[in-house]
Amino acid sequence: MQQKIIILDFGSQTTQLIGRRVRELDTFCEILPYNKFPHDDDSVIGVILSGSPYSVYDPEAFRVDLSKIRGRLPILGICYGAQYMAQTYGGKVEPAPSREYGRANLTTFERENPLLRGLQENSQVWMSHGDTIMAIPEGFRCIASTDKVRFAAYQGQGDERLWGVQFHPEVFHSTDGTQLLRNFVVDICGSHQDWSPASFVESTVAELRAQLGNDRVILGLSGGVDSSVAAVLLNKAIGDKLTCIFVDHGMLRKNEFRDVLHDYECLGLNVIGVDASAKFFAELAGVDEPERKRKIIGKGFIDVFEAEARKITDARWLAQGTIYPDRIESLNITGKVIKSHHNVGGLPKEMNLSLCEPLKWLFKDEVRRVGREMGMPEHLITRHPFPGPGLAVRILGDITPEKVRILQDADDIFIRGLREWTCEDGETLYNKVWQAGVVLLPVKSVGVMGDERTYERAVALRAVTSTDAMTADWAHLPYEFMAKVSNDIINHVRGVNRVCYDISSKPPSTIEWE
Ligand code: XMP
Secondary structure, three states: OOOEEEEEEOOOOOHHHHHHHHHHOOOOEEEEEOOOOOOOOOOEEEEEEOOOOOOOOOOOOOOOOOOOOOOOOOEEEEOHHHHHHHHHOOOEEEEEEEEEEEEEEOOEEOOOOOOOOOOOOOOEEEEEEEEEEEEOOOOOEEEEEOOOOOOOEEEOOOOOOEEEEOOOOOOOOOOOHHHHHHHHHHHHOOOOOOOOHHHHHHHHHHHHHHHHOOOEEEEEEOOOHHHHHHHHHHHHHHHHHEEEEEEEOOOOOOOHHHHHHHHHHHOOOOEEEEEOHHHHHHHHOOOOOHHHHHHHHHHHHHHHHHHHHHHOOOEEEEEOOOOHHHHOOEEOOOOOEEOOOOOOOOOOHHHOOEEEOOOOOOOHHHHHHHHHHOOOOHHHHOOOOOOOOHHHHHEOOOOOHHHHHHHHHHHHHHHHHHHHOEOOOOOEHHHHOOEEEEEEEEEEEEEEEOOEEEEEEEEEEEEEEOOOOOOEEEOOOOHHHHHHHHHHHHHHOOOEEEEEEOOOOEOOOOOOOO
């Protein structure tokens, strides 16, 4: 049986990060709403309580009965999780004199405590809390303090396998956070650390074979990492019984349809490429409103996909590259459970297809590791995210084939440049940024080329760093690189005489301009 850690989510922004850290310890985990603990699941080896936007004394704060867990499984409370247990078991939590945010050092701690073993002297931890634990329950023991926080970490009664930490071991700035989580997950909970890309591929291939038997499966490929890895995994399980459909809506990057189709064929996938660009150009003609563009492309995409899918008369399953973060029910501050599960993409019910989501337990970085494990080429695995409506939302104003051509040429220079520019640490700029692209602006400006006055278009380069696209910062690209790209674009792309760089972060801006 696959061992697992359960992370109970009280609504903190870092809950997913706890999950990723546990997975990095080659241990499977599930993130569940705070009140959904699976009491009859014998594979659970430990429980982590997340932080929360609430104070434990707020009337509407999330509360949970831990009595069936305490004493049976090891528990680690992080921030709110620690405060919640402290308060529930008879301690005291109050607003801190000032909100503590940022780095702190564990000045004193019990070195041989199972949770803290191996932590460095003055270990740096990350604090982010408005409340503080003023007193811990009777019989509990303080095991670490910082200059400002007396109860930075505590343990339950005696050797009880219950701990609380006021800081956030899951964030990168807690330098020994991984060691602390390893102590909990591996030493205390007894994880066998057998969750690996290889074991995932092996068990998933076996499960898919059992689930799908001899049935035919269809899958829509987008060129992105998730759908590509899902396809290769399914291909490994059921070979030619998988039919992939890759639609060109005409708004892809330069040569992308041809190149990606070629990649898929080299991977041995049974793939149908559908060039529907003429249909999309016709439907988008004269449309400049961003949401209408999105709707036209979304609906057109489903129409084309459905028409192809109907030709595959023996199809029983629709496979999708849905990944874990798409499915996690995250709690927002109003207490509502938000579910952002992608759905069957609007395929008609009468087609009677069942849904197959082989990547539904994986985080993005795990999808990449699984892709590598299966020998997929690196350029497919490290591809930047790309919006479904493609270049349509990067052409401000109406769309014409000529504008798409200009944008594709400029974008190609920028992206190739990022791939070819190697930084001092040996990594390419492409791999250092989360996402990049060029935006065609609806303005013309005056320039001079040779002895000629020009009156042509301006483009904006956009490159951002991010971990999940929820927030993003503009990438600090080297000036020499930007100078080269700007020169190359203006010299080689007919119709462009000015290049700008977008220095807005998200929020308040967004990654895409439309
Ligand atoms: P924003 O612009 O909202 O983008 O900061 C966040 C991430 O989502 C991508 N994006 C889209 N993806 N359909 C998609 O499939 C869309 O309509 C869409 N709009 C934005 C964007 O590229 C970025 O990765």
